[in-house]
Amino acid sequence: MTRYVSTRGGVEPLTFKEAVMSGLARDGGLLMPERVPSAAGELERWRKLPYADLAFEVMRLFADDIGASDLRGLVEKSYGVFRHPEVTPTVPVGPVHVLELFHGPTLAFKDVALQFLGNLFEHILSEAGGFMNIVAATSGDTGSAAIHGVRGRGRMRIFVMHPRGRVSPVQELQMTTVTDANVHNLAVEGTFDDCQNIVKDLFNDLAFRDECGLGAVNSINWARVLAQIVYYFYAAFRVMDKTGADKVSFTVPTGNFGDVFAGYMACRMGLPVERLVLATNENDILARYFNTGEYRTGAVAATLSPSMDIQVASNFERYLYCLAEADPRQVKQWMGSLKSAGSITTPGACHGCMAAGRGDTAETLFMIREFWERHNYLLDPHSAVGVAVGARFLKESVPMICLATAHPAKFGEAILRATGQDLARHPLIDKLRGLPTRLETAPADTAAVAAIIRRAIAEG
Numbered sequence: 083m084t085r086y087v088s089t090r091g092g093v094e095p096l097t098f099k100e101a102v103m104s105g106l107a108r109d110g111g112l113l114m115p116e117r118v119p120s121a122a123g124e125l126e127r128w129r130k131l132p133y134a135d136l137a138f139e140v141m142r143l144f145a146d147d148i149g150a151s152d153l154r155g156l157v158e159k160s161y162g163v164f165r166h167p168e169v170t171p172t173v174p175v176g177p178v179h180v181l182e183l184f185h186g187p188t189l190a191f192k193d194v195a196l197q198f199l200g201n202l203f204e205h206i207l208s209e210a211g212g213f214m215n216i217v218a219a220t221s222g223d224t225g226s227a228a229i230h231g232v233r234g235r236g237r238m239r240i241f242v243m244h245p246r247g248r249v250s251p252v253q254e255l256q257m258t259t260v261t262d263a264n265v266h267n268l269a270v271e272g273t274f275d276d277c278q279n280i281v282k283d284l285f286n287d288l289a290f291r292d293e294c295g296l297g298a299v300n301s302i303n304w305a306r307v308l309a310q311i312v313y314y315f316y317a318a319f320r321v322m323d324k325t326g327a328d329k330v331s332f333t334v335p336t337g338n339f340g341d342v343f344a345g346y347m348a349c350r351m352g353l354p355v356e357r358l359v360l361a362t363n364e365n366d367i368l369a370r371y372f373n374t375g376e377y378r379t380g381a382v383a384a385t386l387s388p389s390m391d392i393q394v395a396s397n398f399e400r401y402l403y404c405l406a407e408a409d410p411r412q413v414k415q416w417m418g419s420l421k422s423a424g425s426i427t428t429p430g431a432c433h434g435c436m437a438a439g440r441g442d443t444a445e446t447l448f449m450i451r452e453f454w455e456r457h458n459y460l461l462d463p464h465s466a467v468g469v470a471v472g473a474r475f476l477k478e479s480v481p482m483i484c485l486a487t488a489h490p491a492k493f494g495e496a497i498l499r500a501t502g503q504d505l506a507r508h509p510l511i512d513k514l515r516g517l518p519t520r521l522e523t524a525p526a527d528t529a530a531v532a533a534i535i536r537r538a539i540a541e542g
């Protein structure tokens with residue numbers, strides 16, 4: 083049985099289902115599997131599996147308190163809604179392989195995890211007979227993916243906070259045009275980090291958390307990380323088959339460290355990865371950390387890749403826990419230093435395959451233009467950051483897989499700026515314009531948000 087422990091060591095070990103339902107650990111830490119299972123002996127058998135079958139195999143190593151046929155059903159339901167038969171196909175483009183993660187309902191990679199999580203919550207709640215109030219912070223894409231994962235479901239209500247005016251117009255429409263009664267969009271007068279802090283504060287108020295039955299869909303929820311591990315295996319297998327290579331590298335546009343942490347887990351499980359490149363935009367706290375060993379927060383800058391405009395990466399604590407070799411006292415000391423001094427310094431930063439770099443606005447625009455003009459392929463600005471940084475680590479013998487985290491049509495203005503043309507369209511986005519919307523504004527204040535949640539619960 084895989085058990086889940088807190089990075090801060092203050093909770094009794096949990097089962098997978100308990101870990102999913104609690105989101106953040108009750109001592110303020112993040113939940114981690116006690117052991118990372120090895121997949122080394124499974125690679126040959128997994129290699130030919132279609133996406134959903136592979137997802138089942140990977141997930142059951144971690145989710146062993148869900149019956150096999152239930153888990154298979156959840157996976158098939160979640161990935162059946164993707165618009166591509168391969169779910170996450172890989173296409174060769176110029177010198178790299180682009181892993182397209184945007185074929186889900188909201189055109190961003192977060193659908194891969196959040197379609198699954200919505201179904202998983204429903205499964206667990208209907209078994210146990212409960213109701214959940216989900217609170218989420220979004221810099222743009224999590225919100226719409228989470229909303230589409232839970233809209234219209236009877237056992238869940240969702241409150242999504244986004245920094246007012248700081249998400250793209252399309253991202254905002256993708257959230258606010260969902261007018262199901264169980265969906266509440268809150269535009270918070272602050273930054274994404276403010277939204278994320280409110281979520282953490284609400285979860286750390288244990289009385290409120292229990293009173294409201296809070297649930298988490300941000301990547302602090304282990305099930306998010308788990309669902310994302312799958313496509314690292316899937317893409318590596320496809321590209322190794324296509325090229326005959328015996329290992330691959332990945333480049334991952336990074337904000338909250340969730341996606342790249344899933345890649346790190348895949349490496350730890352035994353996937354043959356030469357380099358796992360973490361790519362940031364100007365908000366480069368993680369890139370600086372991996373190159374200097376010092377994690378120091380600064381001010382958030384607004385960029386063309388808003389889903390990566392983050393200074394405090396919530397999943398970083400999971401990596402610290404690995405770096406501390408599962409010693410929660412060390413993690414607590416580091417997190418204390420972040421709180422008191424605004425920085426953490428660790429001995430050594432790059433574990434195994436990790437590498438990191440920053441791609442700025444000029445490079446982002448250049449890459450979008452370059453890929454369009456040379457290869458007739460449109461990258462969204464987040465994916466372009468990943469490609470720009472990954473390009474520094476290209477090696478003849480090892481294919482580079484670039485994670486494409488959003489469809490370019492979500493970020494039409496950046497595409498226009500890069501290419502001079504309005505090229506990025508998608509029918510799912512075109513049809514949002516003119517639909518009715520629902521949105522409420524809120525101050526960047528935990529008590530005010532708590533009051534909004536209580537009021538909605540009281541109203542039924």
Ligand SMILES: *Cc1c(COP(=O)(O)O)cnc(C)c1O
Nearest residue numbers: 223337338339340341389487488
């Ligand atoms: C969320 C997001 C990212 C960052 O992913 P993390 O898991 O937070 O590192 C990158 N690109 C897009 C398009 C996203 O929506």
